[in-house]
Amino acid sequence: DAGVTQSPTHLIKTRGQQVTLRCSPISGHKSVSWYQQVLGQGPQFIFQYYEKEERGRGNFPDRFSARQFPNYSSELNVNALLLGDSALYLCASSIGQPYGYTFGSGTRLTVV
Amino acid sequence: TQLLEQSPQFLSIQEGENLTVYCNSSSVFSSLQWYRQEPGEGPVLLVTVVTGGEVKKLKRLTFQFGDARKDSSLHITAAQPGDTGLYLCASSNFGNEKLTFGTGTRLTIIP
Numbered sequence: 001d002a003g004v005t006q007s008p009t010h011l012i013k014t015r016g017q018q019v020t021l022r023c024s025p026i027s028g029h030k031s032v033s034w035y036q037q038v039l040g041q042g043p044q045f046i047f048q049y050y051e052k053e054e055r056g057r058g059n060f061p062d063r064f065s066a067r068q069f070p071n072y073s074s075e076l077n078v079n080a081l082l083l084g085d086s087a088l089y090l091c092a093s094s095i096g097q098p099y100g101y102t103f104g105s106g107t108r109l110t111v112v
Numbered sequence: 113t114q115l116l117e118q119s120p121q122f123l124s125i126q127e128g129e130n131l132t133v134y135c136n137s138s139s140v141f142s143s144l145q146w147y148r149q150e151p152g153e154g155p156v157l158l159v160t161v162v163t164g165g166e167v168k169k170l171k172r173l174t175f176q177f178g179d180a181r182k183d184s185s186l187h188i189t190a191a192q193p194g195d196t197g198l199y200l201c202a203s204s205n206f207g208n209e210k211l212t213f214g215t216g217t218r219l220t221i222i223p
């Protein structure tokens with residue numbers, strides 16, 4: 001079975017631009033979450049979606065938004081990029097807690 | 113906001129030695145998960161513990177959940193170079209799928 005797939009794997013953007021990151025969960029997983037991991041730190045929760053509904057939002061500005069599609073794939077959008085948005089963005093899918101998450105390999109975003 | 117502190121932050125030991133990594137919080141967890149992350153990859157789930165006092169073994173790795181459900185430990189026996197990586201604990205609470213990650217322990221096993 002395919003794991004959680006994320007695209008693109010790497011990208012470089014300029015300050016002020018907008019970016020869209022994509023995630024396909026494991027087949028059968030209806031829950032998708034997004035995390036931001038800055039170098040040297042643990043992942044920080046951004047959003048969680050279940051059955052296309054937002055179930056949780058972390059402490060991130062409104063420049064961050066997400067959505068989940070009928071096939072359970074998801075997109076994370078970040079507007080007006082700042083240098084501090086440079087990080088590894090991780091997508092994770094689950095059948096539900098406490099069964100744990102399966103993470104994708106992430107998208108490495110560099111803002112210059 | 114639940115905060116998880118891991119110790120030590122960095123650990124470098126020789127192959128064959130034993131080690132223990134700790135994860136502590138001032139709050140009670142409903143469940144605690146351990147992940148290992150390698151450079152350029154996402155975290156990989158090692159184990160989930162949900163019952164206070166629970167002990168789980170995964171080959172050379174032993175995971176323990178504190179009786180009060182505020183702490184956990186990961187013990188590795190006879191460490192191997194393949195154990196090298198960033199070890200993260202993460203907690204969640206019933207009704208909330210948000211994971212709160214610890215600060216991480218970066219483990220290096222020297223051949």
